Amino acid sequence: MKTILIFLAISFAAVSFAGAAENKVKVQSKGAEQKQLQEKKKRKKPAVEKKWMKSMEKGTFEGLPYRLVKAFDYDPQQQYPLILCLHGMGGRGTDNIAQLKSYVMPFTQDNVRQAYPHFFVAPQTSTVWTNPLNKGKEISLEEMEKTLVPDGRNPNMVRIKKVYLDNPDGDLMKALRLIDDLVQQYNIDPSRIYVIGHSMGGFGTFNAIWNRPDFFAAAIPSAGVLLPQFNREKIKDIPLWLFHGDDDKIINYRWGVNVFNEMKQLGANMKFTSIKGIGHNAGSVAFSYTSDRLDTTTQYASDKSDKTENSLEWLFKQKR
Numbered sequence: 001m002k003t004i005l006i007f008l009a010i011s012f013a014a015v016s017f018a019g020a021a022e023n024k025v026k027v028q029s030k031g032a033e034q035k036q037l038q039e040k041k042k043r044k045k046p047a048v049e050k051k052w053m054k055s056m057e058k059g060t061f062e063g064l065p066y067r068l069v070k071a072f073d074y075d076p077q078q079q080y081p082l083i084l085c086l087h088g089m090g091g092r093g094t095d096n097i098a099q100l101k102s103y104v105m106p107f108t109q110d111n112v113r114q115a116y117p118h119f120f121v122a123p124q125t126s127t128v129w130t131n132p133l134n135k136g137k138e139i140s141l142e143e144m145e146k147t148l149v150p151d152g153r154n155p156n157m158v159r160i161k162k163v164y165l166d167n168p169d170g171d172l173m174k175a176l177r178l179i180d181d182l183v184q185q186y187n188i189d190p191s192r193i194y195v196i197g198h199s200m201g202g203f204g205t206f207n208a209i210w211n212r213p214d215f216f217a218a219a220i221p222s223a224g225v226l227l228p229q230f231n232r233e234k235i236k237d238i239p240l241w242l243f244h245g246d247d248d249k250i251i252n253y254r255w256g257v258n259v260f261n262e263m264k265q266l267g268a269n270m271k272f273t274s275i276k277g278i279g280h281n282a283g284s285v286a287f288s289y290t291s292d293r294l295d296t297t298t299q300y301a302s303d304k305s306d307k308t309e310n311s312l313e314w315l316f317k318q319k320r
Contacts, residue, residue, distance in 0.1 A: 129204025
């Protein structure tokens with residue numbers, strides 16, 4: 001009897017130990033699953049729909065990740081325009097995904113690619129799209145503030161300075177060399193190379209045409225401006241269409257107004273579309289804009305400006 005009791009006690013202990021071990025494994029497994037789920041949630045997902053991602057080839061140039069959309073039914077015997085798209089701060093990184101925001105969508109869809117056969121490239125930086133600052137004049141934060149916002153201090157000025165003035169060695173020049181490389185690889189029309197961008201990419205768009213005023217045929221910046229240390233005269237003849245939301249508190253709307261007024265004084269080839277009641281989201285409008293919106297107003301800096309009201313149609317009409 002004593003032997004039986006000892007046996008039962010050992011068996012019960014073994015079962016309890018096995019159960020505890022199994023529960024521990026389950027808890028660990030559940031913990032691992034939750035961790036994987038959290039990591040998955042942290043990963044940035046592209047705003048571009050999966051079915052359109054197939055048209056976007058991955059690439060790397062001088063360490064700069066990029067996505068390339070080739071012309072629909074590419075024929076090496078024909079020439080095609082090319083669009084360089086510069087993302088905002090939310091697209092920064094090295095995953096080659098985060099830069100694919102919703103404003104990239106029009107250029108990945110078959111109907112647009114068929115209507116306007118073109119190449120489209122969206123590089124990704126982990127820094128900024130800045131000019132080498134030794135090409136501009138020296139300017140203090142206070143001077144910059146007075147130029148951009150003459151009627152009062154903007155709380156984002158220190159942030160703007162940190163991003164744009166303290167990072168002279170961003171990836172803009174690398175992105176421009178990427179374009180040079182693509183022109184060598186494919187039959188790109190050198191008279192129809194365009195640049196577009198939102199927010200930090202809007203600043204980058206201005207920076208790109210300022211660096212290469214005889215290279216780009218047209219530009220569409222959204223919620224971005226040319227910083228005051230860079231003279232406006234240099235870009236006044238480039239077809240330029242700026243979009244800005246009048247409720248933008250990230251990149252102040254008045255900055256866009258001020259830049260447009262400066263360009264207007266120069267008789268520049270520029271259009272400025274303000275979007276009523278929208279904040280820092282002008283990019284959702286700019287690159288697929290049509291005139292049927294009732295919340296927009298477009299001004300022209302001079303008679304040079306093409307009055308075409310559809311932004312894609314306007315862009316692809318421009319030729320250097």
